[in-house]
Amino acid sequence: MNARVWIEWRATEQLLRAAGLALVSLLFLPVLIFTAVVALTGIGAGVVPETVLLLRRIAGFKRQEVERWTGEAVPELYGPVAGALGVRVRTALRDPATYRDLRWIAAHALYGWLLAYAAVIVWVVGALVDGVWAGGLGNRAVVLPLVGRLAALDSAWSRTLLEPSADARRSAELADRVEELTATRADAVAAHGAELRRIERDLHDGTQARLVALSMRVGLARRAYEKNPEAARKLLDDAQDQVEEALAELRHVVRGIHPPILTDRGLVGAVRALAAGSGLDVEVTGEGLEDARRPPAAVEAAAYFAVAESLTNAAKHSGSPTARVELARTPRALRVTVRDEGRGGADDSGGSGLLGMRRRIAALDGIVQVSSPVGGPTVIEVELPCVW
Structure with missing residues (x-):
């Protein structure tokens, strides 16, 4: 089977899955009607969040199918349905994603079947053509291209209905x-x-x-x-x-x-002095910092203490006689990298100095990344936002 035929057979499988999901969507509509009725009577409000969660699972399955066919994920922005019953009901009913899923499941109950029937018709036409011209001309000329287009159409419609709007994405990002x-x-x-x-x-x-x-x-x-x-x-x-x-x-x-040496020598000079007293053979580089405008004092201090904590940990725990400190200026940040070739295994989950470093950096909206597999090396990367 060549690549094109394999792709079109995948399209057929995609449409069959769409038909099955359309059946599920059709069967789910009575569940929605029942939920609406018991919710309006006031005695079945507890059914609402459970129905919404089930709806999310069905829509999630379709998102996976669309991603499987197109290679691009369909984002889902759901509010958490948790807490007391009243909170869960309000969250389920006020979440815009609930109405996106309802719109999709109602539409998919219709177009999922239509596309599946269209695929069947295409296959029948292809078989009739094959009956007139031998060699599978019908499959090659009619079935395979059209089935692929039908599968792409199913994915495109589903993505349009399920994908959050730009405003919803911005609201979620803001939240x-x-x-x-x-x-x-x-x-x-x-x-x-x-x-x-x-x-x-x-x-x-x-x-x-x-x-x-x-x-x-x-x-x-x-x-x-x-x-x-x-x-x-x-x-x-x-x-x-x-x-x-x-x-x-x-x-x-x-x-x-605030170490006075930072005021006197600047960050690069202070880190070099720190490295000289660390007990390790430390190489320090300061790319773009020697002649640059100095960062704010809080940023300098956070970077200095990050290096101090990293070198202290390296001297105590790594077993490596050497380390490397790289200070670099980027257009909107100060980047610090400390690397040692020791035994690795650094972990900040136990309340160590790394946790304190993370808090100090996070207070300035910075980022700390620690890579320390067993056997080494340990690399600690810090990025601090900075306007030069």
């Missing part, structure tokens, strides 16, 4: 975007709260305790100054040491908020 931003905002609030608690803990347990001890030593030194100058001098020396330790802890806290 998805709102849901995504809601989740992102929740993550950002959680990350912000965790960061505030960390800063408070560092200040309370470290810097504040040292400043209290410093105040006490200065007070003791002042009391002992006239009676025992040596003891006072010793207390002042200790106080000076504590001042230096408090300053070091304050620098550590500030570095966790």
Whole structure:
């Protein structure tokens, strides 16, 4: 069987499936009538969402058939039918997709049969032609081309009836975007709260305790100054040491908020300094960033901390002595890629630093992709929206 004949036999199969589905559509119409009657009486409202879900399954089967024939998927934009009975009924009745499916199933109960009957007529005509001219001329000249066109017509009509409108697609995209931003905002609030608690803990347990001890030593030194100058001098020396330790802890806290090295050296220089202290042999490239306008401070900080977390994980867990950091400028984003050739298996589902990285990046509407198959390599890609 050559390719053309195989395609046309597929068309025949498609039409037979359409005829079967048209029978299902025809049998489903009484179900719709029953649902409408019991819903109007008020005693069978619970039937409505179940009928709509069954309608979605039938329409979904037709979408699969259209995709099977054309190679292009037919999008479906359904609202979730879940929750209390009243919510499920309202969702089922207010969803525009419900009326698209109803329009399709009513039309398909008619044109599905018509196209199937037309295919039968075409096959009969082809058989009659074969009876006059031998060699299957009827099949080649009449049946095969027309059956393929009938199958294409069935798919085109079904796609037109089932495909969401442009407004519906825009509304669905907007709803998805709102849901995504809601989740992102929740993550950002959680990350912000965790960061505030960390800063408070560092200040309370470290810097504040040292400043209290410093105040006490200065007070003791002042009391002992006239009676025992040596003891006072010793207390002042200790106080000076504590001042230096408090300053070091304050620098550590500030570095966790926005590393000063970012302000001094820029992102590429800061990442190179970070790489130098990572304990790994790290190659850093900054494509298009050396002489470019600097990104906003929040974007720089997020990229810096992403690299810091990635290199820390690589040094602790990968077993690889080397890593590579690529910083690249794109027209509307800053892209960061960190790669190591270690053992792989990185997973952010357990609440690790990767999860914190995702939250920090998501707060800026960025994207984090982690590829870490067992055996390596581990590649972490970060993309942060940025207007240069």
